[in-house]
Amino acid sequence: MSQASPIPGRGLLTPQDHTILMIDFQSQMAFATRSIDAITLRTNAALVAGAAAGFEVPTILTTVAAAAFSGPMFDEVTEPFPGQSLLDRTSMNCWEDEAVIEAVNAAVNERVVLCGLWTSVCIVGPALSALDQGFEVLVIADACGDVSDEAHDRAMDRMVQAGVRPMTSVQYLLELQRDWARGETYAMTTDLARKFAGGYGLGITYARQMFDASEGQTVGEAAE
Structure with missing residues (x-):
């Protein structure tokens, strides 16, 4: 018979056991996002960024084609990390970018948390890639967005069916405090x-x- 003890479950996040990737929170990407309104998206992204910085979680900030197309990353995301470089890419799947992978490996964590734009492309890509390479993957669903509700929902379905664990921005903050x-x-x-x-x-x-x-x-x- 199982015996209860006052010890947190291993499935819960701690500040030391994961790396978070905040992906493509950029103006041009947000323009076409329809599954979540821009204010809520930016608010949730700010909550996640503040939590990651405050708990000193290894954090990777990555953009796509910032100068050529997608524009700057939201100030709410970058301000908690003063002086941190943004890893700009050409690949839609950041897991195919060598600089991003170098940063992931440097963090030496087998858990990866993802959030950003858009869910069906720039979140699905690294989520499925990381799972395939043996990482545990969580996605902060309300700090992601896509061009329609259908696009976001089907992307979340696809990732969950593959083994991704979904969570919310408030859940992320409170799970780290606990x-x-x-x-x-x-x-x-x-x-x-x-x-x-x-x-x-x-x-x-x-x-x-x-x-x-x-x-x-x-x-x-x-x-x-």
């Missing part, structure tokens, strides 16, 4: 939630205000 007693990242996590996490962020704001009023300190301060 315990409010982790004081070193408490303020960063709640700040990101309040700024970018919509209704959940409103709940975080209210809960923190109530706690501050009743206790005179934050959960993070109490944990220190």
